[in-house]
Amino acid sequence: MGISRLLEKALLVGVFFMPAIWVSGAQAFCPAPASLPVAQVQRVVDGDTLRLSDGRSVRMIGLNTPETGKKGQSAEPFAEAAKRRLQALVDESGGQIGLRVGQQGKDHYGRTLANVYDRKGANLEVQLLSEGLGYLVAVAPNVALVDCQQVAERAARQAQLGVWRDPPVQPSTRLSKSGFAIVSGQVKSVQRNRGGIWIELQGSLVLRVAPASVNSFDTAIMV
Template identity: 75%
Template sequence: MRFSRLLKKASLAGAFFMSAIWLSSAQALCPAPPSLPVLQVQRVVDGDTVRLSDGRSVRMIGLNTPETGKKGQSAQPFAEAAKRRLQALVDASDGQVRLRVGEEPTDHYGRTLANVYGRDGANLEAQLLADGLGYLVAVSPNVALVRCQQAAEKSARQAGRGLWRNSPVQPVEQISTGGFALVTGRVTSVQRNGGGLWIEFGDALVLRIAPRLLGQFDTAALQRLKGQRVEARGWVVDRSRRGSLKSGQPRWMMPITHPAILDTVNK
């Protein structure tokens, strides 16, 4: 993805196993900072979450894997494969990991937000992304490894590994439920007000960039998106359930939390 087009200019400066070339590249691009603590993993919860022996649940930064089956629901495709792969990576690290806690250290569930590394210094999020077992996500301010992780996902996408074997990208018109989605559509309007910058796709979907995040984007480039086809990813919100839907507004909204999750498409 070519998210640099939308970055503020001042900020520019076997099926599920990666090749040795990518492994060495991942360690070079996503190096573990020195002196990170080594912690024991109690169990792997799913493809992007582990529980430590000290009781903390850790949500891995930059990675969103398919949902495992919960409350009687079926697991999403590749959910179990992602969990097994993370378990294998943890096992290969003798059940121990290193953590780099994010600038925003916890989420609204109380989980620790961190980049997770094996004892050898390899970033586990990048390895799962390169295996095609999860999606890159970028939520400011926890974006220290976004370029590295983006490169990992790109390698899987170009090779058609894992969930990229069949494109998971859906047209905005097909959105029918909330939750994580990777979507594409043609922009019909771009507006800015006190609530931020709003990118609409007719009555199908609106993307929102909050005012506090606009400084990370090239807003002039965003204003030129009208008429262009773009790809976006994130968590879709049903505004009709929140009581915030007004007449004439799209029902579905997706917050855009970093330039890495929004891009133009040459089609």
């Protein structure tokens, strides 16, 4: 299959491939740095996004919670539970949080990317992951806390809490919409060119590793 056809399929599916970062010696917790800038939360937008009183929107690093209902769509399972839990954690912290801004400080929506801590130094992403209220997403270069975040997610997964109550892995042949998904499938082909590495799975799914992200992978197993 030509690369133009792969690009067409990738665009139609509307997915992106994030590096899976394997780590050893995972920490049991994510300690807060000695000094963090403190911010006041204006409101909790959803399970992984906060609006601050200074006008900034903060997207929590390493955490992806189910989507709340927007534009007439129904909320995904555990979306409201994640939002309520984050609201409770913020309230317990008196509405004040500490921010550890990522190496990449903003996303393409202009939101601040940060790890978030309560006033006692507890990491809020780890709290939600440990309760099964979201998924770990490790996106370089913002991977400073990935070790302890993996520990938290693994604990929830083993206990089948929240989003892990039913296996969330979807076969690549059954994907019907774009967005976040945990997918398994048989690899049909792997190609590499100036656009990166392209991995075609059975069904309509094509994964692209962008050139800037290639060094985050063990490319020997892909090509």
